[in-house]
Amino acid sequence: MNKTRLFQQKFFRTKYHEALLTMQSMNLLTIPTIKKTSYDAFISQTASSIMLRRGMTSLGKTQGKLVILGSGWAGFKLLKDIDTRHYEVIVVSPRNYFVFTPLLASSSVGTLEFRCVVEPVRRYSPKIQYYQAYADSVDIKKQTIHCTSNLNNKKDKFTIQYDTLVVAVGANSNTFGIPGVGDYALFLKDISDARKIRQRVIECFELASQPNVTKEEIPGLLHFAVVGGGPTGVEFSAELHDFITQDMARLYPDLINLVTMTVYDVAPQILGSFDQSLRDYAIKKFTRKGIQIRTGTLVEAVNERHLVIKDNGNVSYGMLVWATGLTDNPLTRAMGEYIIKDQSAKRLLTDNYFRVLSKDDGMPVNNVYAIGDCASIKDYDLPATAQVANQKAMHLRKSLTRIAKDGGSFENVKPFKFTNLGSMVYIGEQKAMVDLTSTNVKAKERGTLAWIFWRSSYFTMTISLRNKILIPMYWILTWFFGRDVSKF
Template identity: 30%
Template sequence: MCTPDLQTGPRCEFREAECYKIDAAKKKVHCKTTQAASLGRAEEFSVDYDYLVIAVGARSNTFNTPGVEENTYFLKEVEDAQRIRRTIVNCFETASLPSVNEDEKRRMLHFVVVGGGPTGVEFAAELHDFAVDDLAGLYPSVKDLVKITVVEAGDHILNMFDKRITAFALQKFQRDNIDVKTGWMVVKVSEKDISTKERATGKVVSLPYGMAVWSTGIGMRPFIMEFMKQIGQPNRRALATDEWLRVEGCDSIYAVGDCATINQRKVMEDISAIFSKADKSNTGKLSALDAKEVVKDICERYPQVEIHLKKKKLSNFVDLMKNADGEDDGTQLDIEKFKSALSEVDSQMKNLPATAQVAAQQGEYLADCFNRMEQCERYPEGPLRFRGSGRHRFHPFRYKHFGQFAPLGGEQAAAQLPGDWVSIGRSTQWLWYSIYASKQVSWRTRILVMFDWGKKFIFGRDSSRI
């Protein structure tokens, strides 16, 4: 919560509470405390706002699979990680008891990870290292009974990465004896086993387990779903925003991160407005010079145009028109030829991935916009909107992809960086370490994180139950 102060600057307050309702009509956020146990009750209060930024992330998507909420662990909060570590140690402790039979020991030490995306793969790799490097020495009698299985409904793991990375990850998992089941869908989870269906054969297979971790994507939080119904977005998978991150239908509400998705405007919906603004002479014909003058605004307002140009290996928008029409530089285009030149552009539109990289850039963008809001109100010139009238005071948000990493355990990682550059191995893991440390919010947290890494290398991971 931030309030302006003309003398001292913005005044920020932090309140630890849970939002359970957003009232857009009255501009109020309704909250309740998270310390109900210590207070003896859950205190409720409301906060008024002029501008609201929704950045609550998302929750794990169970796809309404029976038994998931009750019997599996999620990977969303710090508390989830603490519960998982305690459960892993408990499984080893229970399996080490002399009264437990062999079959029960194997069940207790069978760890199932549902979901073959980056989170599930990284967890399976870290779990293998934890069991082999640290717990095997503490529980030598049961170390050979440990089994890790990754269940993925798709055809392969890490499906958003380059095929070279997917192949390397599969090979490494095979060497580490991590079983990967692709094309398997989870249909039910009970207290001691998971029922899966093989997509190819329709056969139902039961997997006994000691601990199951669910990592299959994200879903909306309940109060966000209620808010979406309130503002007329009931059937969407996330809050729809415009290119300035404003929630559609709510001028004073912004949304960033996993809870929102940008509803990118299509070029063909605004084709007439684009043409009329480019045709400054009002001749009904568009010259190459007219197109050159408007190309910057077009590419900024519709990023799919720039993506299409790069895919076609064209240097500018004029080349795209000539390529579609096949005529000389002096050619003038009417509205129909202009539409033909842009007919394939909208197929290049892509939703942004639900990653911290996207959320961080969106947060920086909004902070910059709010910091410059007063200045932009005095000088409202901005990029052309091509719909409605006037100009918008801020440039639209543009995501810059800096690559993605997949830690694979054993001090090895894979990276897919801009320019179709793929890096795999130990050097990539150290690159990941350096980038991870650089993204910490302060030098204090950087030093603490690097100190924890040093402790792990020297003394191993902490296996105590907190």
């Protein structure tokens, strides 16, 4: 350290010490004892203490306000890891928690309790600010976001300003405009959906047990239909089958032989993204369990009691779960007026740095990013998965830190490259499939070993220590005592 720097530090140390003592005497500081420590310690003590007193969040944030819309895989990963020394972080999301979607199907049948698969956003307060609200629209020129509170008795409108915006609002389930789906089908996107499914399964069994129900009505009530033969539909069917055969069979022995389960898909095969041999294995296992697979089948309409199948008439059902396809949500639809969208998937189109592209000139908008299911990179098609959303969020976090360190310059930011880590799917009765054929490893595994891998991978990926304790605890409880069948 040179002499001038030493002199500066000594000088400032004395001055800061005097200033701190004065501020403390004026009751402006919260530091209990002020010692002559290092220059850096003085600076950080003063700054953090003043911030605490005044509730300020932006002191020293060179990059200003970073607003993150959404608290799903993409938004939550970013808000959790972003360097708040550079950015004043504001999160806007209608739900104040993150949902660990790979274990949502387990929670919908009670293998896990709902609490095990959520993480509260507020855990990261006061490092970040949070508003429970929907973002309705974004004014890119004025750098403002118009929001509506999402609280029971409060639907207030308010506007917030941003310097940098990250859109991570995910996508909605696609009903493809099929009449009745929105009214009568259940979805599996959020914890509230999982709760509805669990209640409905139990309700179907209770309805079928009522004294005045006719024999003809029972098979319809106990027909569980799933539309969508992708990983979500297959995993849910597998979990539901476990629940019915392991728990409901014991509690409703007279009804169990009347239960049917069907997976419908308009595509010619289920699990289209998996290796052919694994697909065949899943079909064999499902068929053996008695789960019917109806591929190449179009559901034309849905009413309160029936699915209307093209060329096949009406099929009664007790519960219908719709697990097929995604479409844009209202915010990304509204942004489509001035941002280029991928026409087929209806996602916001971005460059390799996740910057959205303006409709005016096709150029990237420098301070507006889109990641996760609501966005796709131009000429770089990636699936709408948690894996992609997570990697995009990690990359964006690095880019934003780089920009902050380089004083706002974009020069050293690297383009995104996806690393495919393979796919996994649970197929029931403690069996799963792991497909790494799309990676460099070229491996695939199925059966119980794959199930152990499936469970341990997701267990490792859970975020909080609380859930790392709760999840294995519920797995063990379910193993010993079965799933809870109370309906409330």
